[in-house]
Every structure is written in C-alpha cells, then in structure tokens.
Amino acid sequence: MIYLQGGYANNLIIRVMDDGSDVTIGNKTTINGAExxxxxxxxxxxxxxCMFAKNIELRTGDNHAIFQHGKRVNHGGSISIGHHVWIGANAKIMKGVLIPSGSVIGNSSLVTRSLEEENAIYAGVPAKLIKSDICWYRDKKYRL
Structure with missing residues (x-):
C-alpha cells in the first residue's frame, strides 16, 4: 500500500519488490527527486x-540474499523518518534506519544505522553527528 497524505512529489519513483510493504508519506512533505x-x-x-532534495535513495533491503555458514546475513529492515526532516541532495538511507524528527542529513551522506538525537545535523560516509540542538526553516525570510 502507498499512502500519500498531501504535499508535493516531483520525480518520485517507488519500487515495490515484494508483497506486504507499506509506503507512507506525511502531510506537507516535499520531495524533489527520490527513489x-x-x-x-x-x-x-x-x-x-519533511523536505527531500534531489536524487535521494531509500532502500529497505539489498535485493539479493547473502549467506554465511548456511545463515542469511543481510536481512532487510524498515525505514522510519520523523517529522520535519531535511535530507540533502544525493543522500542514501539504508535498511533498518530511524531518522529522528528535526534532523538534517547533509548532501551525499550515507545513513547506515539509526540516528539518536532529534534536532541535529548528520553528515558524511557513514553519516555521523555534526551539530546538536539545531532548528531549520523552509521559509526564505529566515536567510540573513
């Protein structure tokens, strides 16, 4: 099931590879290019x-199974992005990740594990905490 609760999506591609998955996009979220x-x-x-720049990628799995000693080692995981999250261009969010509300994910960052602090900037490969206790605004009037 795909739930779009309002907002704006341009160049959004949703690839559903297996049964039983849901995609939910909250109200007032804008997406300017995501897969x-x-x-x-x-x-x-x-x-x-939330605000997604261009060329964002979210993946809940690897699409192919990897086994070691007869046991699968690369299980998928759901992705949860909180409210009012800004994801910079070319960022990639991988399986099993939680991004807390109020976060900013820097351009070209790779998020491979859940992040802990709300209202923080994360960036890098892999993404790590850069600044805490921040807030961000969409409105251009706040640019000084």
Whole structure:
C-alpha cells in the first residue's frame, strides 16, 4: 500500500519488490527527486513537513540474499523518518534506519544505522553527528 497524505512529489519513483510493504508519506512533505526501494515486506514511513532534495535513495533491503555458514546475513529492515526532516541532495538511507524528527542529513551522506538525537545535523560516509540542538526553516525570510 502507498499512502500519500498531501504535499508535493516531483520525480518520485517507488519500487515495490515484494508483497506486504507499506509506503507512507506525511502531510506537507516535499520531495524533489527520490527513489524508494521497498523489499522483503518492509515499510518506509516519512513524517510530516519533511523536505527531500534531489536524487535521494531509500532502500529497505539489498535485493539479493547473502549467506554465511548456511545463515542469511543481510536481512532487510524498515525505514522510519520523523517529522520535519531535511535530507540533502544525493543522500542514501539504508535498511533498518530511524531518522529522528528535526534532523538534517547533509548532501551525499550515507545513513547506515539509526540516528539518536532529534534536532541535529548528520553528515558524511557513514553519516555521523555534526551539530546538536539545531532548528531549520523552509521559509526564505529566515536567510540573513
């Protein structure tokens, strides 16, 4: 199931590879170019008032199984993005990740694990905490 609760999406591609997955995009979220890969019955949840730049990629799995000693080692995981999250261009969000509300993900960052602090900037490969206790605004009047 795909739930679009309002907002704006340009150049959004949703690739549902298996049964049982949900994609939810919250109200007032804007997406200017993203590819969502939904596999293994996992979900992608994007909160309200989020802002995605161009060429964003979210993947709930690797699309192919890897085994070691007869056991699978690369299970998928759902992705959850909180409210009012800004994701910079070319960022990649991988399986099993939680991004807290109020976060900013820097351009070309790779998020491979869940992030802990709300209202913080994360950037890099892999993404790490850069600044805490921040807030961000869409409105251009705040540019000084």
């Amino acid at each position: 969502l890969w939904v596999t293994e019955g996992m979900d992608i949840t994007i909160g309200q008032d």
